[in-house]
Structure formats: structure tokens, C-alpha cells
Amino acid sequence: MLGFYSTNEIYQRAFIHKSFNQNTNNERLEFLGDVILSFVVSDLLFFDNKEEEGFLSKKRATIVGRKHLNLIAKKIIPETEIKTNLKKIPENIYGNTLEALIGAIYLDKGIHQTRGFIKKHIYKSEFLQQLKDIDYKSKLLALSQKEKIQITYRLERQKGPDHNKEFLVAILVQDKKVAEAKGNSKKEAEQNAAKKAIKIVF
């Protein structure tokens, strides 16, 4: 009765890409999983943040974005589980399979447990910080290359004990310091500095 699937069939189905079977595949489950993911993430963001809609939408776009889902799916879904008829599995098939899996969990266990799965693996994923990191540093790099400006990162200072270090990183534009920021790791400080530099320079 699970939307025309049996419980066993449903999880198997979630891993079947349409290239493997034109008729029996995970596309209906993906249709369902996609909106459940958006709903649950929006709900969590709504209660966790007092900010306005623009802020929530931007956060949601990152969390439910292809890039993020592909990273998570590659971690939690063994490649051998995914059934395709392709030589190499394209990135997006991972994320789509994760959405289909969410659809399967929902049909089998209901919205409450699906919410738990999404919260643990997606909403609080370890990859989110990494994605944000990619954002500012690569954004700064792209902007500086476009404007033919030379950007340098310089570690100004580090202090504190090993478990609570603080780093101060400066960003130089053609040898002139334009921004500096702190962070609990060198990488974090660089990201924070890149964020500032983008605002100041561009």
C-alpha cells in the first residue's frame, strides 16, 4: 500500500536509475523525496532562525542544493548499490538517489522519522561548512582574476592552546592589507577574511 510498492521493493526501487530500467525506476520516489526534503529543511530553518525570508531561502538553497546532496549521497550510499546502465555514475545521480531514498523512508516510516534522517544527515551535515568555505575563497579568487588583481593570504598571528587556537589572517591586494579576520582554524580565518575582502574591494 506504500503508493503501490511493498516495503522491501521500495528501498530497492530507490536505487534504480532510469537508465537501468525505463519502467521500474526511482523517479516517482525522487519526485516525492525532493519536496519532503524542501519541506523539512524549511521547517527546521524557520524555527532555528529569526531572520527574514531572504536569509532562510539562501540557507535552504545551499542545504538542498545539488552540490551538497551529491557530497552526502557519496558518503552514505555505496556506489555499488546504485543501479545504472552507465559506465560512470554522473555526480547528480548520487543526489537524485538520495532524494529517492528520502521518498522511500517517508513511505516506509512516515514524516517524523524522515525528518530525523534529514536533520541528521543533511541539515546538520559536515559538508555545509566546507561548501560555505568553497564559496568565499573561490568567489574572491574569481573576482580578483576577473579584475586582474593579485590577492595574497598572510597568517598574522596564532595564539591559544591546541584545543582552542585562534588564528588571524590578513588579505593583501598588491601588497597592501585590505582585510583581516580571526578564526578557530587557519582555513576558517581565511574564509572570514575573504568574506570581508569581497565586501571591501569589490
Added chain:
Amino acid sequence: MLGFYSTNEIYQRAFIHKSFNQNTNNERLEFLGDVILSFVVSDLLFFDNKEEEGFLSKKRATIVGRKHLNLIAKKIIPETEIKTNLKKIPENIYGNTLEALIGAIYLDKGIHQTRGFIKKHIYKSEFLQQLKDIDYKSKLLALSQKEKIQITYRLERQKGPDHNKEFLVAILVQDKKVAEAKGNSKKEAEQNAAKKAIKIVF
């Protein structure tokens, strides 16, 4: 505790457009209502239809589309309830307010009752058939105008008792019959014929 609103405040808030109050408006509720609507409609479609994902997506697009939401909102939300700072309320503000209202109902009553509201007023709305009707006849008209082809509808036959009439309508392209179709009303037969003609002629 309802996502930082009290119960009373929440329904009032749903009707406040941002032009009326930049800080206290319905945008957060709309953010939430929009995804709840998509989730509930997708879930209902999934269980009501055995068809593949493309079919479900197309149906969903019509049901949660601006045009449809605006029609429903205009019927169930009194114009005087909507708080804006605009001389005339633009069409889309109706639909957006309806989404905010869905967010408010969800926060106040939970997903189960919100589902009931969506099912009654949106999923089974009287406007859906009307929207489909607009689709084929106006699509055919647009296509024929573009190609400078003259289209005529002709009632070929009607039979049966009043409560169960059957109409047969033909479509002529420059006086040559290209398609005909039956329906329980003249309008329905015309729509069905237009659908056929689009496939045959264009």
C-alpha cells in the same frame, strides 16, 4: 512558541504584505507555506496516480501555479483582509497571501489539518478544470495565429438526455476537418478537440 509568533498574531501576520510593513510582514510565513503546499500536493498526487514522474510534475505545476493560487485566494480571502500599501492589489499578492495563510494554519494546527485545508481548497479546487480548459483552446489559438491558420469550431452532433448529454465537436482548418472529439458539454468537447488538433496540426 509558533516560530516566534502567538496564535492570534500569526493569522493577522499572514495578511500583511511587505509594502505595508517592511519588518512585520508575511514573508516568513509564505516561505513556509510554499513548501508545505508543494509537499502536500505532491503526496496526494503520488498516491492518487500510478503514472510516472513527468505526469505528476506537470499536474503539480498546474495545482501550485500562480494562476491557480490567485484564483483560489481571490475567492476565499476577502480583499479587505489583505494589508498592502498599494492602490490596487496585484494578482500575485493574492496567491502569496494564500501561501502565507497555509504557513499560519500549519503553525497553529499542524500538518494534518493543513493537509485537509489544502486538499479541500486547492487540490480539489473548482478552478482546475477551468485552467485546463484555458490551456488547450488558448494554446491552439496562439499556435494558429502564429502560423496564420484559420481555425473554426463546429458542433457536429448532440445526443442523450439532459443529465447525460454527449457533444461532438469538430475543428476545421481553412474549411477542412482536422480533428473531432466528444465531451459531456460543448466546452469539454471543444477542449478535447483542441487537444487533438494541436497534436495533429502542429
